[in-house]
Amino acid sequence: MCLAVPAKIxxxxxxxxxxxxxxxLREVNVALVDAKVGEYVLVHAGYAIQTxxxxxxxxxxxxxxxxxxxxxxx
Amino acid sequence: xxxEMRLRDAAxxxxxxxxxxxxxxxxxxxxxxxxCGTHEWTITHYGIRSLLPESVEVIAGPGCPxxxxxxxxxxxxIKLALDGVTITCFGDLLRVPGSKMSLLDAKAEGADVRxxxxxxDAIKMARKEREKExxxxxxxxxxxxxxxxxxxxxxxxxxxxxLISHRLIPPAMKALVEMEDLSLNGFIAPGxxxxxxxxxxxxxxxxxxxxxxxxxxxxxxxILFAIYMVLKxxxxxxxxxxNEYVRAVLPEGNVRAQRLMRKVFKxxxxxxxxxxxxxxxxxxxxxxYKKYDSRQKYDLHVRRxxxxxxxxxxxxxxxxxxxxxxxxxxxxxxxxxxxxxPCMVSMEGTCRIWAGSAQPINERx
Numbered sequence: 001m002c003l004a005v006p007a008k009i010x011x012x013x014x015x016x017x018x019x020x021x022x023x024x025l026r027e028v029n030v031a032l033v034d035a036k037v038g039e040y041v042l043v044h045a046g047y048a049i050q051t052x053x054x055x056x057x058x059x060x061x062x063x064x065x066x067x068x069x070x071x072x073x074x
Numbered sequence: 075x076x077x078e079m080r081l082r083d084a085a086x087x088x089x090x091x092x093x094x095x096x097x098x099x100x101x102x103x104x105x106x107x108x109x110c111g112t113h114e115w116t117i118t119h120y121g122i123r124s125l126l127p128e129s130v131e132v133i134a135g136p137g138c139p140x141x142x143x144x145x146x147x148x149x150x151x152i153k154l155a156l157d158g159v160t161i162t163c164f165g166d167l168l169r170v171p172g173s174k175m176s177l178l179d180a181k182a183e184g185a186d187v188r189x190x191x192x193x194x195d196a197i198k199m200a201r202k203e204r205e206k207e208x209x210x211x212x213x214x215x216x217x218x219x220x221x222x223x224x225x226x227x228x229x230x231x232x233x234x235x236x237l238i239s240h241r242l243i244p245p246a247m248k249a250l251v252e253m254e255d256l257s258l259n260g261f262i263a264p265g266x267x268x269x270x271x272x273x274x275x276x277x278x279x280x281x282x283x284x285x286x287x288x289x290x291x292x293x294x295x296x297i298l299f300a301i302y303m304v305l306k307x308x309x310x311x312x313x314x315x316x317n318e319y320v321r322a323v324l325p326e327g328n329v330r331a332q333r334l335m336r337k338v339f340k341x342x343x344x345x346x347x348x349x350x351x352x353x354x355x356x357x358x359x360x361x362x363y364k365k366y367d368s369r370q371k372y373d374l375h376v377r378r379x380x381x382x383x384x385x386x387x388x389x390x391x392x393x394x395x396x397x398x399x400x401x402x403x404x405x406x407x408x409x410x411x412x413x414x415x416p417c418m419v420s421m422e423g424t425c426r427i428w429a430g431s432a433q434p435i436n437e438r439x
Binding site: 003004015029031032033042044045046047049050052053056057059060061063064067068 | 081086089090093112164191192193194195214217218220221224266269270291295299302303306318319320321322323324328330331334422
């Protein structure tokens with residue numbers, strides 16, 4: 001239920017969007033987010049609840065590195 | 075890019091596990107509680123517990139939205155179904171035992187109970203079959219409640235109403251931390267609930283309860299890092315709120331989803347299955363939208379149910395007080411095929427997750 005799956009927005013028509021879940025296309029409601037075609041969203045029970053970006057994924061790697069390196073120095 | 079989002083790296087995981095072992099205190103047990111069924115799935119599925127030293131325990135709190143629906147609310151849905159109303163619900167709710175039977179049992183008796191992927195599917199059915207009365211059994215935490223709000227604001231068809239059973243996570247975390255006999259030392263906060271509510275609702279835990287709190291994602295590395303971050307805070311003696319899931323959780327959360335939720339719902343005190351009443355933890359429809367409330371529409375007055383059957387320990391598993399393997403019924407009288415308690419039903423229930431996994435995976439190496 002709190003599972004959310006990333007998907008790529010292919011087409012948007014009002015609140016409804018066509019999204020690609022790694023090859024499987026499904027209709028997704030985008031009323032809760034500002035998503036554009038080509039962007040990635042987190043989908044929970046048919047509704048996109050947040051947009052995702054490559055920048056933020058890279059941010060995770062940076063954060064992890066910082067946590068580990070910070071400890072090495074302390 | 076979906077593959078990239080997985081962020082898997084075995085060597086890095088080993089490095090973090092090693093750091094955890096180094097930083098873990100040799101005195102006493104540190105108990106870190108998460109409150110999300112999907113976190114429990116990741117922890118069990120990837121054998122995270124087997125990587126932890128004996129002094130670090132990760133326990134599962136009430137993070138399964140199906141498990142914590144009180145039996146009387148299942149009974150309400152069953153009553154409506156047996157009276158001829160079409161009940162639409164998420165699949166994992168179907169087999170959850172009510173006081174006497176489950177929705178699946180009601181279906182076997184001829185009731186019209188249908189599984190939907192989303193509330194939108196339920197609305198579609200109601201529009202198509204105007205001669206029938208439809209109810210959407212709206213369960214779930216802050217991740218799911220906004221979608222119900224979206225559809226209610228759009229104005230559902232007249233033959234559609236909602237059995238609202240949404241519940242909120244931070245009030246439940248507060249209830250946990252106030253249970254003295256649980257003696258928790260830190261929280262791993264649920265990533266997807268947090269994409270909606272943001273960071274603010276958790277500020278109270280480090281500030282008022284001295285609990286390190288880390289919002290985490292769902293990859294094995296996310297969990298390992300979150301555990302490490304909690305331990306680091308404990309060692310420094312400076313509890314604070316941190317966000318490990320930066321790729322999905324903004325500090326302010328999803329403001330639009332919060333606004334829609336506030337518009338449609340208000341929080342009231344309410345019961346969680348196996349737990350007592352938790353203040354301001356249950357969503358109900360505001361007066362303006364009461365016409366969509368199934369309880370009002372069908373004059374429902376079910377207020378008592380059998381949450382826990384004799385022998386079942388779900389009430390203790392739900393708060394992480396015992397492990398599933400400490401319940402005498404686990405994988406004996408209670409199995410995924412014939413669940414006795416709610417924790418054995420949903421893929422997010424702690425017992426169901428442990429049952430589906432090789433059990434030694436949750437033991438230390």
